[in-house]
Amino acid sequence: MPATLSPPPAPPATANGSSSLHQHAYEEIKRLIVTGEFPPDTFLSERQLAQRLGMSKTPVHIALKRIEAEGFVAISPQQGIVVRGLSPDDILDHYELREALEGFVVRRLAARLDSVGTDALRHALASQEKALAEGDLARCLELDARFHLLLARLLGNRQILAAMDQLHDRIRLVILRVGTLHRERFEESVPEHAAIVDHLLAGDSAAAETAMLEHLEAGKRRILLRRTEPHPEP
Amino acid sequence: MPATLSPPPAPPATANGSSSLHQHAYEEIKRLIVTGEFPPDTFLSERQLAQRLGMSKTPVHIALKRIEAEGFVAISPQQGIVVRGLSPDDILDHYELREALEGFVVRRLAARLDSVGTDALRHALASQEKALAEGDLARCLELDARFHLLLARLLGNRQILAAMDQLHDRIRLVILRVGTLHRERFEESVPEHAAIVDHLLAGDSAAAETAMLEHLEAGKRRILLRRTEPHPEP
DNA sequence: TTGACGAAACTGGTATACCAGTGCGACAAT
DNA sequence: ATTGTCGCACTGGTATACCAGTTTCGTCAA
Numbered sequence: 001m002p003a004t005l006s007p008p009p010a011p012p013a014t015a016n017g018s019s020s021l022h023q024h025a026y027e028e029i030k031r032l033i034v035t036g037e038f039p040p041d042t043f044l045s046e047r048q049l050a051q052r053l054g055m056s057k058t059p060v061h062i063a064l065k066r067i068e069a070e071g072f073v074a075i076s077p078q079q080g081i082v083v084r085g086l087s088p089d090d091i092l093d094h095y096e097l098r099e100a101l102e103g104f105v106v107r108r109l110a111a112r113l114d115s116v117g118t119d120a121l122r123h124a125l126a127s128q129e130k131a132l133a134e135g136d137l138a139r140c141l142e143l144d145a146r147f148h149l150l151l152a153r154l155l156g157n158r159q160i161l162a163a164m165d166q167l168h169d170r171i172r173l174v175i176l177r178v179g180t181l182h183r184e185r186f187e188e189s190v191p192e193h194a195a196i197v198d199h200l201l202a203g204d205s206a207a208a209e210t211a212m213l214e215h216l217e218a219g220k221r222r223i224l225l226r227r228t229e230p231h232p233e234p
Numbered sequence: 235m236p237a238t239l240s241p242p243p244a245p246p247a248t249a250n251g252s253s254s255l256h257q258h259a260y261e262e263i264k265r266l267i268v269t270g271e272f273p274p275d276t277f278l279s280e281r282q283l284a285q286r287l288g289m290s291k292t293p294v295h296i297a298l299k300r301i302e303a304e305g306f307v308a309i310s311p312q313q314g315i316v317v318r319g320l321s322p323d324d325i326l327d328h329y330e331l332r333e334a335l336e337g338f339v340v341r342r343l344a345a346r347l348d349s350v351g352t353d354a355l356r357h358a359l360a361s362q363e364k365a366l367a368e369g370d371l372a373r374c375l376e377l378d379a380r381f382h383l384l385l386a387r388l389l390g391n392r393q394i395l396a397a398m399d400q401l402h403d404r405i406r407l408v409i410l411r412v413g414t415l416h417r418e419r420f421e422e423s424v425p426e427h428a429a430i431v432d433h434l435l436a437g438d439s440a441a442a443e444t445a446m447l448e449h450l451e452a453g454k455r456r457i458l459l460r461r462t463e464p465h466p467e468p
Numbered sequence: 469t470t471g472a473c474g475a476a477a478c479t480g481g482t483a484t485a486c487c488a489g490t491g492c493g494a495c496a497a498t
Numbered sequence: 499a500t501t502g503t504c505g506c507a508c509t510g511g512t513a514t515a516c517c518a519g520t521t522t523c524g525t526c527a528a
Binding site: 019020022058061062065066069071077089090093094096097099100101103104105108157158159160162163 | 256292303327330333334338339391392396
């Protein structure tokens, strides 16, 4: 599609690099979900979304089937589409999967980190500290997710990276479930990241893995403890 | 020649259990790929597939976009669809991901195995030995994949199970890459499974994980080296 | 013989129309 | 007033037609 679209009244806000409409629809709808604009239990409609995105049903339909396959929405034929929320069990399972993947990643990574990776980790850490100092919590959240993905990328395993990439959006969803972002969260997690990096640079596999597992454990605790408000859920 | 439009005999043909056409298309196309009927580098066409499956382009298109997202085909707009093969690096990455997931699974599982799980593992093992004794190699392959999925299911983590389920089809693809099934492969792997189960039943996390990692390492070696002769146990 | 050029025969991507279910509300019969 | 029923207004799912590229190949001119 040309960069200068287009007839429909709504050329979407974000300048997209999407190669196709259904790709754009996929990214946009998922963004609306993981940013909380479409909270859990929201009812969606292909036609509404198509109109909002300035395209026809077809690409929206394709995007939604993919999003359904990833578990973010539930589609009932002849009924409708509903945004799926995350149960506490989902969150626990989510963190356990991360323990398996990311614990493994840092364990392996400590033994094979090169100078390029060293620089990347130091840079990522510096960015996080800068964002925290500036109080830019949204950027803190983004950098947090990117830090974890960076570890997988440095390991160079595309399968693991792909698996963690799918987790990326779920992480946002998990964090958003507790409401707005808290500064204290990052005042704790950024130093935890720093500890992981320290052990990686020292080549200490066991210590790096332990630090990662503690970091994830702390993250899980930060989320589950805040989830004590009464929920009007069935 | 031009497609002179279809003479669709137009009964939905086989009475399928699929809830929708695109679901049926997804399962069928993926089956054709993972069974080797569509080997790597095969060129596909939405229209050809639609005619073969007795439906229109639309559900085929949706199914292919999902299969593309899973990495089994590559779609180039205005060009065509090609079945993606697995490079040696892909296979290495694949096994490394399994090491991360399944190593973690057995480590955790050894500590929390109940009587139901015990029975399920014993039963799974017996089935494998029976299939091997009968020389039913196709069933051996199926039971192999199911055994690994069973471990994840016993752990009770849906996220991990979903991640490993995606691997299920890739495993078949990996094995098919070396050609036909070899009896020796299962004469080795079934006892390896038995060893893993033994350590799980004994509650020995470390031994179970080690056995699993060795099992995966052996599987990787069997594929990459294509060796058919049994090797001495360490 | 050879080269370039253009029409045709494809490709996936998208829009539109239509279909078959579903739920709900209005209206009618009691 | 209650209740049963019909119908309309939705839903996602599918088929069809069309679009804009890309590739192929035959034709025609040099």
